[in-house]
Amino acid sequence: MSNIPADLRYTKEHEYIRTTADAAIVAIGITDFAQGELGDIVYVELPKVGATYGSHDVFGTVEAVKAVSELYMPVAGEVVEINGRLDGEPALINTDPYGDGWMIKVRVAAGGDAGLLSATEYKGVVGE
Known part of the structure; x- marks a missing residue:
C-alpha cells in the first residue's frame, strides 16, 4: 500500500503538489506509488529556474533501473527553485x-491548478 498524504493534491500521471509557506508557490515531485513502480532511481533531469510551463507539459525525466519516465507539470507556472540535492542523491525520491x-x-x-485530485481520488487511480 502506497503512502498517499491527505494534505497533498495529485495528478493521474502520479505527480503531487504541496503548498509552501508562500501561498503562490508549490513543491512538486512524484508520488510514493510512482517511485515504487519505477524502482531504484538513478538520475533525474529537471528544468532550469525561470522556465515556464503549462499544465500537463513535460518538465523533465526520471531514470530508474527499470525505465525512463517523463515528468508532467501538474500546474501552469514558472520554476522558481530546483532541488539540487537530486543531482548527487537521486535515490532521495525513493526514500x-x-x-x-x-x-x-x-x-x-492564475487559475493554473485546475484538475488536480484529492488523496481520496488519487487512491482510486492507483487502486487503493
Missing part, C-alpha cells in the same frame, strides 16, 4: 518522495 525527494518549486499561474 523520501514527499520530503527531501521533492523536485521543483513553481510559482503557480
